[in-house]
Amino acid sequence: MKISVVVPCYNAVDKIGRCLDSIRAIDFSKAEYEVIFVDDCSTDGTYELLEEVCTEMPNWRLLRLEANSGSPSRPRNRGIDAASGDYVYFLDCDDEILPAALKDQYELAHRTGATLIRSELWAEDGRNRRLMNQLNEWSLELSISERRELIIGKQSTVVASFIKIDLLRRNQIRWPEHLRMGEDTVFLATVLLHSDSIEYLPRPTFVYYKLPSLTPASTQRYGRRELRDHLEVWATTQELLRRVGINYLRSRLHVGLRVSLEAQIFRNRGDLDAEVFNKFHEFVVENWEIIKNFRYTERLKELLSATRNGKFNEFKLLCRPRLLIAGHDLKFVSDAIPELSSAFDIRIDEWKGHAIHDESESLRHLEWAELIWCEWLLKNVEWYSNHKRSNQRLIVRMHRMELGRHFGERVNVANVDAFVTVSVLFFERLIERFPDIPRHKVRLVDNYVRTSGYRESSHEDRLFTLGMIGILPARKGLLRVLNILSDLRKQDKRYRLEIFGHNPEDVPWVFRNREEMAYFNACAAFIESNELASAVAFNGHQDVKSELAARNVGYVISASDSEFGFPGPESFHVALADAFSAGGIGIVRHWGGSEYIWPAQFIVESDDDIVERIAHLNGDDETRCWLTSEGKNFVEKNYGVAKFATTVKDLFQEIF
Known part of the structure; x- marks a missing residue:
């Protein structure tokens, strides 16, 4: 056995595929090299996957540690102990060995008697592939001291070294298991110290991948322990x-x-x-x-x-990344700025319209920014995707309205790092509407609500007061809710409807739209013909955090038309979160995608079901109180502003 390839693995089921394929393609006699996979107690199926593939390859072996070690060092040391080759080559499970790597390095070592060989590598970040670790000053005339100096000064300390196994065992060289960061630097320095024959292969032997993963590596987070490790590494290596x-x-x-x-x-x-x-x-x-x-x-x-x-x-404070939030109408993100500010240094580029901004001001903001969050997929995304620098990261959040616009067709998709949607349905609708956006760039980040600050009402009128938050455009289903109100009033005249939000005549595009106004005129006629004028209140735009309680709203209804065509009825409908946060109950007349956002106990299939549900709950205090508590807890757990801020931080860290 000439070579042992040691591959530490931990929770790598979504990223180990390219590594396995590259090992299968190695151009070296299978009788003369072995591959030793050492699993660090994976919990995602990595061990089971390797167990299966190792049965197909006679020169592949699988070992498993007794307990998770928290870093790749102990698996590598186990690999050293188990290796039967004359040389050992270390490869990470998310990287890719090149076909000629073992042959080229073994021939160089055999010819020169080298105990350590360092080579070049390809670095791949998903956008570019570049050649690294080149030593253009290398020559046969260099002394051993000059070779050490050149390697430590000009190469990154990546793990992929080709080492005489006897050198490691004779000098008891081990990977430092207590370090989570920088262990490769200490290991390489120790090997360099004891090697008396060092060679350089002027060709890449592997591809180092620095890509986002569903299972982030430990090196993707940095804090107290990592800095402490680095301080020890620098002192030890010195x-x-x-x-x-x-x-x-x-x-x-x-x-x-x-x-x-x-x-x-x-x-x-x-x-x-x-x-x-x-x-x-x-x-x-x-x-x-x-x-x-x-x-x-x-x-x-x-x-x-x-x-x-x-x-x-x-x-x-200086460690916070510089985050620029850009777009028109920032109501869906501005309330989260206090929480986001704990992780980001924030500036705002607020546009005056979907396509109107002060370009000189945007350029000043762009010069400052490291991260960019474009709220809405409008002209702001077109502009920033064509002006951002390669070292900046850009995230775009789309809601619903943008699917009916053409801005997304002119975005430089290659310069956008992630597109965010607020619900499962609109994740798919985004890709359907803009097919140039690749699926791997799309993320789901739920909408949020700040659950604190809502007033609650204990007045008995809340049992008979329905609410609608937003009735524009017609697809919101005002006429349907008026029918529900009429049916409930046949049981009890105390039922009424409180409406919050703009009226049709307040919004120019609605007022000028013949179909929209015909619908709202029909609503007005229904109110008059069914004598509902005293039971329906149009409150205009209000702060629902206080006004839901002030007007004793107990039930907020989401009755959007699910058959309204593309792009669909609702992307999320925050009104329901408002209801639960105010101690009320939100009821959804099922619209497409609502089942992925709201619990089943709050979704019904028809207008009659809503009438029956409200009448039943008003006669069952225990169930009504339980649902009120369930709704509030669900919103706080799943759609709280703190969770949103953490998700945004994690997303930027993933793509950087």
């Missing part, structure tokens, strides 16, 4: 390489420190404490003569200045 005359801090710290600072901006877990920050402060102060010469952006220099001066609170 001490190791000092023995062979290499000043690691001068050669490579500029890269490691930049990676740490950027991670604290864009992958921040938010758990950094004063103790670890002070250690970081001490490290920066101690090594300032080196660090002050690093060529960093002004953004990173600000972070370093706060660190050097020991200003912990200032540092935390």
Whole structure:
């Protein structure tokens, strides 16, 4: 056995496929190399998948740790212990080995007697593929010290090294299992220290993937532990390489420190404490003569200045990514800004219309921004998708109205990192309407409601008061609710309807639309002919957080027409969340997609069902109180503003 390929795995079922395919394509005799997969107690089916595929390949083996270790180091060490090859090659389960990698490295090692071979790699981020780890200064005349210096100074410390197994065992070289971040740097430094024959292969041997995943790797979050690890790694590596005359801090710290600072901006877990920050402060102060010469952006220099001066609170504020929120009518996102501000430094580019803005102001905002959130899929997305820089990330949130517009047809889709929809149905409708948007870029992020601040009514009139929040356009189903009211009043004249939101004559496009006005004229005629004028109140635009209680609304009805055609009746209908948050009950006359948003106990199939449901609940206090509590708890758990803010933060971290 000449080579052992060691592949640590953990919860990688959605990303290991390309790795397996690449291993199957290796151009080397299967009798002369083995692949050792070491599973770190996966819980997503990775172990079962590998168990199956390993039975198909005679030179593949599968091991499993007794307990999850929390990092790939222990699986790699288990692989070293189990390896029977003369050389070991480490490969991560979400990367891809190239077909000639083993042959090229083995031939070079066999010819030169090398105990360590480093090579080039392809880096793939989903947008570009670039060649990395090239050592153009490499030559046969270089001394062993110069080779070490060149590798540590010019290459990233990726795990994919080709190493003589005897070197590791004889010197008891192990992957540092207590480190979650930077373990590859310490391991490589230790190998370099003990290797007396080092070679470089001027060709890539693998593809390093840096892509979003359904199962994020530990390296996708950065906080207290990761910074503490980095501080230990820098000190340990400095001490190791000092023995062979290499000043690691001068050669490579500029890269490691930049990676740490950027991670604290864009992958921040938010758990950094004063103790670890002070250690970081001490490290920066101690090594300032080196660090002050690093060529960093002004953004990173600000972070370093706060660190050097020991200003912990200032540092935390500076670590927030710069988020620009852009669009017209920001009512669906503005209420979440206080929660978003804990994770982001926020500026607003508020447009004056769907396609109207001050371009010079937008350009100033764009120069500042690192992340961009476009609310509504309108002209704002067209503009930002064609003006953003490659290092900025752009997310677009679509509601419903945009599917009836043409702005999405002119968006530079390649420059949009994610499209957000607020419900399952409209996830599919977005792709149907704009087929140029690839499915893998679309995300579901539920709408939200701030459940605090709602007044509740205990007046007995709430049992007989229906509410509608928004009656425009006609598809909202006002006439249907008027019919429901009429039927209920046949049972009890105390039933009434409180309407909140603009009236048809208040909205120019509705007022000018013949079909829309014909519908609302029919509603007016129905009110008159059924003598409902005293039972229907048009309250105009109101703050429903207080007015639902002030007018004793107990039931809010969502009666949109499910057969209204494309794009559909409702994307979410926040009015129901308003009802539950105010201590009332929301009732949905089923419209397409409502079953993916609201619990089944609040959805009925017909107008008659709504009449029957309300009449029944008014005679069953226990069930009515239970439903009121269930609705409020459901909204708080699933559609609370804190959850929305966390989801937005996670989404930006995923795509960065």
